[in-house]
Amino acid sequence: MSKERVHILGICGTFMGGLALMGKEKGIEISGCDENIYPPMSDHLQDMGIEIIEGYDSSELPVADYYVIGNSISRGNPALEYLLSKKSNLISGPEWLYDSVIKDKRVIAVSGTHGKTTTTAMVAWIFEDNNVDVGYLIAGKPKDFEKSARLGSEDIFVIEADEYDTAFFDKRSKFIHYKPDTLVLNNLEFDHADIFPDITYIFREFHNLIRTLNKEAQIIFPNDDSNISKVLEMGTWSKLISYDVNSNNKNSVMFNDDSKQTTYKIDQEEGQIDWEMFGEHNARNAMAAALAVKQYGISLKDSLSSLEKFQGVSKRQDILLDTEDLIIIEDFAHHPTAIKTTLDGLRKKFPKKRLLAAIELRSNTMKSGFHDEQLLHSVSEADLIFWKGDDSKQVKGLIDKNPSKFSDICNIDNFVDDIDSLSVAGDVLLIMSNGNFDNLSKKLLKKYI
Numbered sequence: 378m379s380k381e382r383v384h385i386l387g388i389c390g391t392f393m394g395g396l397a398l399m400g401k402e403k404g405i406e407i408s409g410c411d412e413n414i415y416p417p418m419s420d421h422l423q424d425m426g427i428e429i430i431e432g433y434d435s436s437e438l439p440v441a442d443y444y445v446i447g448n449s450i451s452r453g454n455p456a457l458e459y460l461l462s463k464k465s466n467l468i469s470g471p472e473w474l475y476d477s478v479i480k481d482k483r484v485i486a487v488s489g490t491h492g493k494t495t496t497t498a499m500v501a502w503i504f505e506d507n508n509v510d511v512g513y514l515i516a517g518k519p520k521d522f523e524k525s526a527r528l529g530s531e532d533i534f535v536i537e538a539d540e541y542d543t544a545f546f547d548k549r550s551k552f553i554h555y556k557p558d559t560l561v562l563n564n565l566e567f568d569h570a571d572i573f574p575d576i577t578y579i580f581r582e583f584h585n586l587i588r589t590l591n592k593e594a595q596i597i598f599p600n601d602d603s604n605i606s607k608v609l610e611m612g613t614w615s616k617l618i619s620y621d622v623n624s625n626n627k628n629s630v631m632f633n634d635d636s637k638q639t640t641y642k643i644d645q646e647e648g649q650i651d652w653e654m655f656g657e658h659n660a661r662n663a664m665a666a667a668l669a670v671k672q673y674g675i676s677l678k679d680s681l682s683s684l685e686k687f688q689g690v691s692k693r694q695d696i697l698l699d700t701e702d703l704i705i706i707e708d709f710a711h712h713p714t715a716i717k718t719t720l721d722g723l724r725k726k727f728p729k730k731r732l733l734a735a736i737e738l739r740s741n742t743m744k745s746g747f748h749d750e751q752l753l754h755s756v757s758e759a760d761l762i763f764w765k766g767d768d769s770k771q772v773k774g775l776i777d778k779n780p781s782k783f784s785d786i787c788n789i790d791n792f793v794d795d796i797d798s799l800s801v802a803g804d805v806l807l808i809m810s811n812g813n814f815d816n817l818s819k820k821l822l823k824k825y826i
Contacts, residue, residue, distance in 0.1 A: 383473075384439055385409035386456055387447025388429060391516040392551075394418040395526030396445065396470055399478055399514070401425050402528050408439055410456060415813075417518050417691070421525065435459035442466065445473045446544050448551070457545075469544035471554035474514070479534045479555065482512065485669050486538035486555050488586070489563030491715050492662045496563060497537040498522075498690050499666035504533065506683035507675055511535055517709075520688035533673060540582050542572055550582040556589050559672050560615075561597045561665045565604035568712055571741035576604065584611040591615065597668045599661060618672075620664050622657075630664040632657060641667060646677040652685050654694065656722025658715075694719065697818055698825055702802045704730075705825075707818050710809035711740040713748050717755035723805060724758040730805050734759045735786060735817065737810035738766035746771055753778055759807075761799070763792065765814070789815040793824055 383400055387393050388409025398421060400407045409422070410430040422429055430437050433456035443466045450457055460467060468476075487497040494517040501513040502521045512529030516537045519525065538552035538560075565583065567576040587596065587608070594615040598605050601622055609617070620628035625642070632639040639660045640649050650663065667680040689695065691707075698705040706723070710716050716736065723732055734756060738744055743752075744767060752775065756762050765786040766772045776783040786792045800806065808818055 380404065380406045381443075382406045382439070382441040383408075383443050383445060384441040385445045385447070385470075386433070386454070387411055387449045388422065388427075389414050389418045390447055390449060391418060391525060392514070393445070393447045393470055394422060395514045395516070396474055397422055397427055398425060398524055398526045399474075399512075399528050401427055403477070405477075408441075410437070418525070433457070443468050443473065445470055446546075448542055448544050451545050467546070469547050469554075471543050471551045472547075475554045475556070478512070478528065479536070482532050482534040483559075483673075484555055484557040485533065485535045485559040485561070485673075486552060486557035487536070487561040487563065487665075487669075488538040488540065488552055488583070489561070490566040490568050490712060491718075492563045492658055492665075493537045493539060494690050494709070495659065495693050496561060496662040496666050497535055499662060499684060499687060500561075500669050501535045502687050503666060503670045503675060503680050503683040504531075504535070504673075506686065507679055509533065509673075509675075515690070517693070518691040520691065521686075538586075540579060541569060548572070550586065552586050553582075553589060557594065558591075559595045559597065559669050560586070560590060561669055562602075562605050562608075563662065563665055564599070564602050564714075565608065566712060566714055567747070568740070568742050570745045570747050580604070580608050580611065583608045587611075587613055587615070595672055597665055599665075618668055620668060622661065628664075628668060630660050632660045639663070641677060641681060643667060643671055643677045648677050648681045650681045650684055652687065654687065654689060655726045656694070656718050658718040658722070659694075694722075697822055700825070702804075703796075703800060703825065704805045705808065705818070705821055706805065707808045709811055710736065711743065711811040713751040713755035716752070716809055717757075719807065719809070720756060720758040723807060727805050730803050731760045731801065732758060732805050732807065733761045733763070733800060734807045734809060735763045735765070735792070735814070737812065737814045738764065738768075738771065739810050739812045739814075744768060744771070746774075749775060763799075765789075789817050789820065792817070793820045796821065796824070 389411040397407050408428040435455050497515050498519040504511040510530040512534040514526040514536045540550040542548045543551050597618045600619045629642045692709045695707045762783045763786050764772045772785045
């Protein structure tokens, strides 16, 4: 019998690339095509012997049993139009994942506006460090693992579950397909303005997700998120497991002003963690992760021991350069709340240093201007802000609000050349984007290393 053949359109995205890695691991013949072929995912795929075709030329499409369609692929794509004309077997990434990988697994899904990637990596790492070989799919590059996805030998699968749409023919959120046994709701704010008119539409998608859970499933969430409360009030049928922040209730996380040493409590068990991660958001991420693995028999003590060794995820509070003259930190940012929590954490970590932030307005919601007023509040802890965006009018509007503190980045190479005159010895420069920021980090490192 010949091998099953699967071709993936949009293979170099973190999610679709993860599917390719697991498909290859299952013994499926995997290939794919994409326009944006760049590391680290391209390196992962090539190391696994997965053929990548550049572009979407229909004449280069191989014959396959299934064509997995990424949500970045839309009508008008020449490869897609050809496949539609041929009435080929098209399937979305999330649907293929459920049918081929996780249908018979116990699924832990990590959802929410912020912290999904880091929390998913935390959960996977706790299992790994406790010798439980789980499968996982992380939409980023976890430093504790060689790959961003694997099948695992155990019947547990950990997945980052986002609310973005599934495919051009399935506009439901991707997480609808996962049917988790444990659902982590980290937080909930408005995002993805390109597909959600307002936050009530996001509420509906999360409610639909909750409707897919069986009565034995667990939903883990913080008590102080009013938007999560609104979703839960729409109806729940599963076990609710909540935690509090800075309280001494049954499940709680308490952190000091410096956010360095944090105390966790689950049921009657209590412990502390002293680690390199910083900020309230990471304290919350760790609490959610510890509660999730608790449902699978891992104690709080063992979770905290594992988390003290947790190395994090690339582009999440990633210290790229640490010298007396300049510290460069890279972080993922697609929302003002993520910017604020990171800057607040850095201020506590470096109370006597100047904080400089280079921020790319790249996500559809950030570029829409919807968050402009919130953005101004989010950067209050920084001393200087350098904005980069496609819309010069939007960037100018932000700068006009505080011209002594704000300026723009018109050209990345010029900014790199000028960084010595813009900074003073001992500064901390935070680079924030949900993309590659025109390789700003790499160009700065090339300058200093």
